[in-house]
Amino acid sequence: MTSAVVPVVRIQAQDFDVAAEIARLTQGRADIGAVVSFSGLCRDEQGTLSALELEHYPGMAEAEIARIAAEAVERWPLQGLTAIHRHGKIAPGENIVLVVTASAHRHAAFEAANFLMDYLKSRAPFWKKEHRADGSEGGWVEAKEADDEAAGRWKSSD
Amino acid sequence: MTTRLIYFAWVRERIGMPEEDVDLPAGVETVADLLRWLKSRGEEYEHALQYPDVIRVAINQEHVEHGEKIAGAREIALFPPMTGG
Numbered sequence: 423m424t425s426a427v428v429p430v431v432r433i434q435a436q437d438f439d440v441a442a443e444i445a446r447l448t449q450g451r452a453d454i455g456a457v458v459s460f461s462g463l464c465r466d467e468q469g470t471l472s473a474l475e476l477e478h479y480p481g482m483a484e485a486e487i488a489r490i491a492a493e494a495v496e497r498w499p500l501q502g503l504t505a506i507h508r509h510g511k512i513a514p515g516e517n518i519v520l521v522v523t524a525s526a527h528r529h530a531a532f533e534a535a536n537f538l539m540d541y542l543k544s545r546a547p548f549w550k551k552e553h554r555a556d557g558s559e560g561g562w563v564e565a566k567e568a569d570d571e572a573a574g575r576w577k578s579s580d
Numbered sequence: 581m582t583t584r585l586i587y588f589a590w591v592r593e594r595i596g597m598p599e600e601d602v603d604l605p606a607g608v609e610t611v612a613d614l615l616r617w618l619k620s621r622g623e624e625y626e627h628a629l630q631y632p633d634v635i636r637v638a639i640n641q642e643h644v645e646h647g648e649k650i651a652g653a654r655e656i657a658l659f660p661p662m663t664g665g
Contacts, residue, residue, distance in 0.1 A: 462665055476664070477589055479657060482641035507664060519665050539665060545643065547657075548664025549589035562590050565661030 429491035429503040433483045435510040438520055447502035447524045454501050458531040459522045460539055466514035472555045474563075476518070478509040479547035490541045494523070497537070498530040505538060507548060537576050544573040583650070585618075587628075588659035591635065594628035604650070611637045612646040614656065629658075636661055 430446075432438075440461055448454050464474050487505050495503060502524035512518055521538045525531040544565075552560025586599045608617050612632070619629040629635060637644055638657040650656060 478664070479586070479588060479638070479641070479659070482638055482657070485641050486643075543665035544662065546664045547588070547638070547659065547662055549660065550663045551589070562660065563663045565663050569665075570661075 427495050427500050427503060429488065429495060429505065431484055431487045431491055431504075432506045433478065433480075433487070434506065434508060437508070437517055438506045440517075440520060440522075443504050443506065443520060443522055447504060447522055451501070453526065454524045455526045456528040456531040457502075457522065457524045458528070458535040459520065460535050461517055462519040462539075464512045464514050464516050464518055466555075470555055471514060471552055471560070473514070473553040474512050474518070475551040475553060476509045476512060477549045477551065478507075482547050483507065483509075486546050487542060490538060490545065493541075494534045494538055498523075498525065498534040500525050500530060500534055503534070503538075505542070507542070507546065509548065511553075540569070540572040540576060543569045583653055584655045586655060586657040588657065590660055591628050591658050594624060596624050609649055609651070610646065611639075611644060611648050611650060611656075614650055615646070615658075618658075634661065635659070 440459060444457055444459055448457060491503055491505055500523055504522040506520040508518055521535050523531045523534040550563040552563060554560040582601045583604055584599060584601050587595050592598050608614050615629055615632040615635060618625050636659050639650060639653045640655055
């Protein structure tokens with residue numbers, strides 16, 4: 423028997439601790455057989471990038487990720503779900519996003535984490551602006567069509 | 581009725597402000613109407629909304645298509661395709 427899962431959704435400027443977030447989902451439980459975590463980090467783009475500035479839509483960012491998380495909980499037999507997205511200035515090597523899914527078996531945990539990231543990339547209201555290492559204006563990161571296609575593959579026929 | 585418009589990323593930069601309150605004229609019924617009307621308000625708007633098809637819109641913090649009716653919207657946000665994650 424599984425009780426109703428209440429997803430943890432946080433939008434924050436500060437960093438997160440991946441191990442602590444996994445422990446939060448699993449501690450005190452003996453029914454979880456699989457935990458999948460995905461962390462998205464800021465890359466330096468071969469040394470050309472000094473930081474990413476993440477703008478977000480306060481209120482809607484939380485609401486949209488909560489909607490995506492609720493859909494994941496409905497589609498897969500999950501025992502826990504955490505989604506954290508940072509905003510503000512983030513340096514190469516730092517964390518940007520974390521998704522953790524817990525389930526009795528690995529398939530549900532893997533698939534739900536994959537689904538969450540695909541949807542988060544194409545629907546969560548965040549925008550990345552680049553700061554270049556040479557001090558020049560980097561401009562806004564362009565959305566990739568591949569990300570939309572990745573989200574589209576989860577559409578059910580009903 | 582006054583509607584709050586909120587702009588993000590390069591839409592915000594090109595229009596030159598993060599948000600504004602507007603009184604929508606009669607005839608502006610859908611998101612597409614709103615984009616057309618805004619575009620006619622000056623060169624900043626023209627620059628930001630040059631390609632209306634790429635602009636994403638949320639009404640009261642939920643994504644909507646351009647055909648959506650905007651009657652009763654408290655808050656309408658305009659932004660480029662998202663690049664989070």
